[in-house]
Every structure is written in C-alpha cells, then in structure tokens.
Amino acid sequence: MTLVLGSSTDLDNGYRLSMELSEVMRTTFSCRQWTDEPVDDATIYRILDNARFAPNGGNRQGWHVTVVKDRAIREQFKPLIKPATNQYVAQVAAGEAPWNTIVPSAIDLEAERSIDKNFPGVNEMIEAPAVLVISVDLSVVCSFDSILDRVGVISGASIYPFVWNILLAAREEGLAGVLTTYLSYAEAEVQQLLGLPEHYAVAAMVPLGHPVKQLTKLKRNPVEDFANIDRFDGAPFTA
Numbered sequence: 001m002t003l004v005l006g007s008s009t010d011l012d013n014g015y016r017l018s019m020e021l022s023e024v025m026r027t028t029f030s031c032r033q034w035t036d037e038p039v040d041d042a043t044i045y046r047i048l049d050n051a052r053f054a055p056n057g058g059n060r061q062g063w064h065v066t067v068v069k070d071r072a073i074r075e076q077f078k079p080l081i082k083p084a085t086n087q088y089v090a091q092v093a094a095g096e097a098p099w100n101t102i103v104p105s106a107i108d109l110e111a112e113r114s115i116d117k118n119f120p121g122v123n124e125m126i127e128a129p130a131v132l133v134i135s136v137d138l139s140v141v142c143s144f145d146s147i148l149d150r151v152g153v154i155s156g157a158s159i160y161p162f163v164w165n166i167l168l169a170a171r172e173e174g175l176a177g178v179l180t181t182y183l184s185y186a187e188a189e190v191q192q193l194l195g196l197p198e199h200y201a202v203a204a205m206v207p208l209g210h211p212v213k214q215l216t217k218l219k220r221n222p223v224e225d226f227a228n229i230d231r232f233d234g235a236p237f238t239a
Contacts, residue, residue, distance in 0.1 A: 028167050046173065054161040175209060
C-alpha cells in the first residue's frame with residue numbers, strides 16, 4: 001500500500017509521534033531514588049546505542065562512557081564528591097548560588113569544604129542499579145570561548161547533548177536517572193581511578209534505574225520568562 005503524503009493516516013501517525021516525543025521531554029526528571037530492580041547490560045547498550053546520535057562538534061564524537069559495575073570503585077567516589085557537596089550545601093544555606101563564578105562568596109569556602117554536611121541522595125546515586133561516568137576528549141572538541149576571560153562553556157556542546165540523550169533513552173526504557181557533575185571536582189583522582197587519559201575531562205556521572213516514583217508534572221518557568229525579541233531586554237516572546 002502506498003501512503004499519500006498528507007493523508008489522514010500520515011498526519012495521525014506524525015502527530016502521535018510528535019506527542020510521544022513531547023511527553024518524554026516533559027517527563028524526564030532528575031531521579032535520585034530507585035527500586036532494587038536491576039538494569040541489565042542489554043538495556044544499557046540500547047540506551048547508549050540511541051544516545052550516540054546526539055549532535056556534537058564536527059561529528060568527532062569525543063565522548064566516552066565508563067559503566068562502573070565494581071562496587072568498590074563506586075565507594076571510592078564518595079570521599080571524592082564530599083568536599084564539592086559540602087561547599088554546595090554551605091552556599092545554599094548562606095543564600096548563595098553554589099559554585100557560581102560571577103558573585104564572590106561571603107563565606108570561607110575552603111573551610112566549608114572540610115566540614116561534613118549531609119547532601120541528600122549521594123549514597124543512593126552511588127548505589128544505583130547502573131552508574132555511568134561520561135568523559136570527553138578535550139583534544140577533539142571545539143572551544144570557541146577558550147580565549148575569553150570567563151569559565152568555559154562551549155565545550156559542553158559536544159558532550160551534554162549526548163548525556164541528555166542517555167536520559168531521554170532511559171525514559172523510553174521506563175528508567176530514570178540524573179545528570180550530576182560534582183565528580184568533576186576531583187577530576188585527577190577520578191581519571192586515575194578509572195584509567196582515563198589526562199585529556200579526557202570528567203563531564204558527568206549518571207546513575208540509572210527504575211524510579212521509586214515516576215514524576216509526570218515538572219515545574220519549569222514559562223517561555224515568556226526566558227525568551228525575548230531582538231534584545232535581552234526586548235519584549236517577551238509569546239505565542
């Protein structure tokens with residue numbers, strides 16, 4: 001049977017597929033609690049097989065995924081993460097945006113990093129059914145902002161779409177996860193622990209599993225709050 005472009009069947013199928021994509025985008029949340037149900041290698045492989053089609057600079061595909069199965073290795077992540085989360089908690093308590101590079105902190109950050117503080121979810125994330133550490137080869141990414149006097153962000157364009165694709169693909173499998181970056185605080189130690197070359201930056205740790213609860217309504221600001229016409233202070237962009 002030949003489908004005629006624009007037929008009701010074609011339009012219905014296209015609309016259905018579009019709505020499915022929208023649902024995945026609107027319900028992929030940051031999950032930090034999982035059931036004990038395991039995630040098999042075949043599922044992780046399917047997730048990565050779909051995620052690899054993410055856009056990236058020059059199609060150089062500089063990403064690398066370390067599937068960390070060894071619990072002893074995972075346990076070594078905890079003390080590496082701790083100073084970063086200690087500072088995070090201290091800055092939140094002080095009413096600051098944690099780890100930002102624009103507004104100087106009013107507290108002693110070095111001291112706060114050494115004071116043990118509870119950061120909810122760390123143990124659960126380390127012990128998740130699946131833990132992926134995503135790194136990126138800095139020798140192949142394009143960093144247009146490397147000459148600017150600020151923290152670099154452009155290199156992320158060649159790795160974080162891939163990480164997000166992992167989370168979207170996981171959602172399709174009925175799984176959930178969270179993109180975490182605090183492991184980068186101890187990058188040198190992580191590189192040694194996982195055998196990563198020095199030019200591979202630690203971009204994210206993504207724990208995955210079957211969520212204890214699947215969220216379906218996420219809180220986000222409306223488009224008018226972050227989109228403007230022609231200038232930053234231009235009229236809000238509306239439908």
